[in-house]
Amino acid sequence: MSRKIIPFIVAFVLICLVMVVAGVFAFSGAVTAEKFGSTVAWSQPFAAAESMKVIDVTGDGQDDLFIQNSSGLNVYDGSGTSILGLDYASPKTTLGDVNGDGSEDIIVYYMGVGAAVDVISKSSVSNLAQALSIGFPSRVAVLRFASGSQIVLGDNGGGVLALSADGASLWSGNVGSAEIRGMDDALIGGAVNVAIASNDGTITVFNSSGETVWAGSQEQLRRMRAFDLNADGNSEIITGGEYGLFRIYSAVDGSILFEKSLGQAVSEVREVELNGDPSSREIVVGGKDGGVWAFSFNGSTASQMWTGSLSDKVTEIAGLDINEDGKQEAVIGDDAGNVAIFTDNGTRNNLPDHSSGITRIDIGKLGGERYVVVADGSEVQTNKVNFSSIPGFQFTPLVVGLIVSAVILVIAAILASIPARPEMKLSLQDKSRESLEAERRMLKESIADVERLRKAGEVSGDAYLSRLKRLRGDLAENEAAFKSAGHQVKAETFACPHCGGTLELGMDKCEYCGQVILA
């Protein structure tokens, strides 16, 4: 094949390869240029929020921002103006319509005259109960049982107490003997029950009468949440352990549907609709060392979608469809003040950092605008999150592929234009019979010389063979020159059928390769 053609063939193959790869990247949608940004709408000083929710607590039809920390609670309207501010000692709060007036009430479980519960309805505070036989506040939830709403309190010693909407004690119990770390409504056959978990790993599901439906235990527990992931009327209870155990239980009987060890303590678990497919729900899990995992639950078990990371302990996870593609993005904050958005495929996009650790994140409409509300160690901030992308960017691999292909083609053309490097062996031979015969004599003398040197021990075995091979090769060339010039010559050499080395006629063993020559 011509030396000028080969570079172009190689170039053609490479160009095909480059363009195929570029095409795969371009048409798979894997290449995008997208970014998320945020602008601060307003912020208010508020230290270390423990609970935060965008919800209408004033009954005016407009959502407000409810926020609570270890010394009290505040409610801000859509423009950030404080409309309620109350001090409490070590309060725990929840939201729910206790009095049946159609608007959300704030239920505060705090240490007043003993353990006490207040209900704040439309900014009006009323004491529901006090001197309750329960310990230091840890969790509170409003459960809408079929028999009526109940306020369930959990203390830091595993004690549980249920109150009626008017403050009367209904039932009590114990879940382990450590701090209650999770309390959520769990559906069983469509009926509301309450799932409660304590720090020592005990999980118990109670019905509306306070009877235990089932109880179980696992490794020390940090988080417990209940969701009906497949909307079959039976909730799934999700737990995160102190030593990395991530489990999904069936709320019906406590059977384990899925479990995985994540290698670090689970610090947060939330449901986020990542893939936009309502037939499956996704769970995003945050770890104490910054690990982030996304799982998809299909109704019977879960599978891992992707993993990512932040630089510190994940403190909060929230879901929001920022780019309006029908899929929620996970907005995740960590203890170092970083806030990042993870898309459905796990791509991380950072939002501006905060000066202190993120404590709570919630999403909702304030004053008609959709905001991501972020609370850190010192303030609460409402952010307008935006999304932008470069249109047509997915085709840039094709552009890059074309540039690379053009360069490859240029290189091939240049290399084809360079003549072949000449062989470093030059034979200057006169074709006359006399000259060829003289050359033949000279070569035979040289061969005799080399053999004499070998006998005298003046040349090593390898060097002898190498020189002999070259001289015999020259002799064979001389014979060929004789023939091509049309002169008669008695052939004295032949080529070894095994290695191709030139040998003298009559030899039955090749000196170069050691093979026996039969013919």
Add this chain to the structure above:
Amino acid sequence: MEAFLCGTAIAGIIVISLFFYLLNTARKKVKTTNQFGKKEFAPVYVSIADKPDAIIRGMNKFVTETQKTETSGDKWRWIPLLIFFAGIGLMLVDVLLFLLGYTSFVFIIGGFVLWIAAIVMARSLRKSDILDFSPRYHGTKEILHTLRDDLKPGTTFLGHLDLTGSMLQNKVARETKDTQQRTTQHFSDPWLSLKAKLYDGNVLRLTAMQKTKKRKSYWKRSRISGKSKLKPEKFKGSQQELKVRIVVNPEAYAIRPNHTFSTGKDVGKYRVEQLNTDGGIINILAVSPFEEVAQTDILAFLKSAYSLLERKAA
């Protein structure tokens, strides 16, 4: 952070190395010395069996052809460096996108592929580089040119000019070991061999040979720490030998030994080690302690050797 800095440092070293490799390709700055610091030359082997003018023409043509190959590659030597910069330009697009808040690696990958293409092209261009021709190549032409009128009409010079290297494995004459079991290789390189039937009826045989010694690399164990250390190869010296054999035409010459050209005498860079004139054949072995001898030294020696001949009266 440490991993990032380490990765950045490694990437930086690779990029700088690549830049200088391509820059040296562009400036045609290549290493031309061997491990002993000796200049290396084009490894040419010339088989000689032709008339002197044809040999000289052939040798000149060969030089022209190799230079043509080299110069045809020279005009493209800056292209790999330009491709390297084009790769950087492509990568900067991603840097710009990053500054604008977007994350993209498409242009970085493209730039990287361009760098690979630049390396491939630079290597191909370097392959077209040819080392300088040895002074022996041009010196041999001078010898042939000088002797051209002394050649019997219609005959040819026979022999070879072997400039493939003096320390090749196929030129090992013998190996010796010293008391410490270190191996020394003795090389024998007959780089020029010429036979010619002369105008005066004499037959001249000339062999120029370089003899070289090299100690092979070996492992040496330290007596104190017990660690083994690889000692590199060492060049132990080189000398030139010249063998001249003249079969004298008894009808034209009588051999007359003289004092100016006898055993032990210095003739130019050579010293006559052996001289034998038995049977009407002059055999001379001369040795030069110099690593290189010029064509003028060889020609001067031949001229001196002819002082042993006395022309008979017609």
